[in-house]
Amino acid sequence: xxxxxxxxxxxxxxxxxxxxxxxxxxxxxxxxxxxxxxxxxxxxxxxxxxxxxxxxxxxxxxxxxxxxxxxxxxxxxxxxxxxxxxxxxxxxxxxxxxxxxxxxxxxxxxxxxxxxxxxxxxxxxxxxxxxxxxxxxxxxxxxxxxxxxxxxxxxxxxxxxxxxxxxxxxxxxxxxxxxxxxxxxxxxxxxxxxxxxxxxxxxxxxxxxxxxxxxxxxxxxxxxxxxxxxxxxxxxxxxxxxxxxxxxxxxxxxxxxxxxxxxxxxxxxxxxxxxx
Amino acid sequence: xxxxxxxxxxxxxxxxxxxxxxxxxxxxxxxxxxxxxxxxxxxxxxxxxxxxxxxxxxxxxxxxxxxxxxxxxxxxxxxxxxxxxxxxxxxxxxxxxxxxxxxxxxxxxxxxxxxxxxxxxxxxxxxxxxxxxxxxxxxxxxxxxxxxxxxxxxxxxxxxxxxxxxxxxxxxxxxxxxxxxxxxxxxxxxxxxxxxxxxxxxxxxxxxxxxxxxxxxxxxxxxxxxxxxxxxxxxxxxxxxxxxxxxxxxxxxxxxxxxxxxxxxxxxxxxxxxxxxxxxxxxxxxxxxxxxxxxxxxxxxxxx
Numbered sequence: 001x002x003x004x005x006x007x008x009x010x011x012x013x014x015x016x017x018x019x020x021x022x023x024x025x026x027x028x029x030x031x032x033x034x035x036x037x038x039x040x041x042x043x044x045x046x047x048x049x050x051x052x053x054x055x056x057x058x059x060x061x062x063x064x065x066x067x068x069x070x071x072x073x074x075x076x077x078x079x080x081x082x083x084x085x086x087x088x089x090x091x092x093x094x095x096x097x098x099x100x101x102x103x104x105x106x107x108x109x110x111x112x113x114x115x116x117x118x119x120x121x122x123x124x125x126x127x128x129x130x131x132x133x134x135x136x137x138x139x140x141x142x143x144x145x146x147x148x149x150x151x152x153x154x155x156x157x158x159x160x161x162x163x164x165x166x167x168x169x170x171x172x173x174x175x176x177x178x179x180x181x182x183x184x185x186x187x188x189x190x191x192x193x194x195x196x197x198x199x200x201x202x203x204x205x206x207x208x209x210x211x212x213x214x215x216x217x218x219x220x221x222x223x224x225x226x227x228x229x230x231x232x233x234x235x236x237x238x239x240x241x242x243x244x245x246x247x248x249x250x251x252x253x254x255x256x257x258x259x260x261x262x263x264x265x266x267x268x269x270x271x272x273x274x275x276x
Numbered sequence: 277x278x279x280x281x282x283x284x285x286x287x288x289x290x291x292x293x294x295x296x297x298x299x300x301x302x303x304x305x306x307x308x309x310x311x312x313x314x315x316x317x318x319x320x321x322x323x324x325x326x327x328x329x330x331x332x333x334x335x336x337x338x339x340x341x342x343x344x345x346x347x348x349x350x351x352x353x354x355x356x357x358x359x360x361x362x363x364x365x366x367x368x369x370x371x372x373x374x375x376x377x378x379x380x381x382x383x384x385x386x387x388x389x390x391x392x393x394x395x396x397x398x399x400x401x402x403x404x405x406x407x408x409x410x411x412x413x414x415x416x417x418x419x420x421x422x423x424x425x426x427x428x429x430x431x432x433x434x435x436x437x438x439x440x441x442x443x444x445x446x447x448x449x450x451x452x453x454x455x456x457x458x459x460x461x462x463x464x465x466x467x468x469x470x471x472x473x474x475x476x477x478x479x480x481x482x483x484x485x486x487x488x489x490x491x492x493x494x495x496x497x498x499x500x501x502x503x504x505x506x507x508x509x510x511x512x513x514x515x516x517x518x519x520x521x522x523x524x525x526x527x528x529x530x531x532x533x534x535x536x537x538x539x540x541x542x543x544x545x546x547x548x549x550x551x552x553x554x555x556x557x558x559x560x561x562x563x564x565x566x567x568x569x570x571x572x573x574x575x576x577x578x579x580x
Contacts, residue, residue, distance in 0.1 A: 118549060121536055122327060252401060
């Protein structure tokens, strides 16, 4: 059966739109990368010449060594704590029915639905009042608010599909809670936990709003430092900021590529679907 | 009940029965595992909201409602709601209008992975990086304007950054992939045999869409619309970096941020945050009210 002309035109138009979007996206990223290697780039298609010196100057100017250290300290603390708090909670949510479960579900759902900037301002106010604002601990705590629910909601369906009879069998054969955990649950859960935590990692590196609202001068992550650099553009060379942006892209994309080996790209977005 | 009457060891017996009663209703040691996570969220999410709500009624000067009165009487504040709506609503409608037909095409595609990987890029890189890239790429000297000039489509560079359009474009770049991937996940959740059955019975594509997909998709689309809108409504970094933060793109989050971190008026900042949350809630409620007017049926039908 032949498709009609309008149908084919419609299809072509849609693919054209997708192509246009992706082409611009690639060109946008390519602009940043090209500019970071450019000696001088004004009013031409390509820069006059290429150099790597901006990377060295950006590294010094923006103290990227310190910023990267802070970034990874924050991110790994968040990943670790989100796993430690989220996975047991997900286990409880998947295995037990209890009064008020709907309310608890709502508690875990809301931080993912309300945008960070909306709850971030009252949260930053509280953190500053308690003296945690501007510290690394404050940044880690702030980032736990969306990540712990994220781990829980990703892990619940994963745990639900594990047959509870496996645990019952281990109990019958005399395994204590610790042995049950280390010998039965941990091996089964590892792939799911790994995927969830990789997603947390990628999301935390890119989490701007919460870190921006709670970070002080010594607890800035890379994305916040990049914001300040772009915000104060004109003070530094554009190429230097672009070099920093490329370093940010590289740190994010490495983890994204690792994460994509374990998860489907839609999982990064489609967490709301799993709830219903 | 008889245990209450016995006087010997009055504390031990009821405690035991309480424990087993709790376990019977699902509250045992395993359930307690969710306590740490729940406490954290109560302390860092619920409490700040309540705290901010109370604080917003304790202004630096004036009566209880002084902050809210100031917000709605001073156009410098009040206009931010309208400014933000003017950015967020068109972006959400545009993103959804693009995402829906494209997702319908892509659902038939066997190898979706490459496309979805590309689309996940702007989401992961985030608004700050997209804004930074846009400054040059969409700038007067950038490749975008240069290509249009070479093709003869324009005679002068179009101004696409540092104004309303800059923010709009940045929200399409980060928002469209989000909307698309969410829509796609809803569409692929619909049982394909439903469509095949309709096709077998002679329904044309338009009819299949109207009678099969549309009713099943509507709940998902309502959620997608709300999530996309709420994200666009809380735009912050791109409104500052590629927008005109003093005028055309002075969105509500900028007003809240300035009150908190430039004027150090946390009460006013909390009031603005509350207004921000309330306006988002109003739009969400309107969407769901509209949905139930159009279609009455189960909320989560046809998935899984």
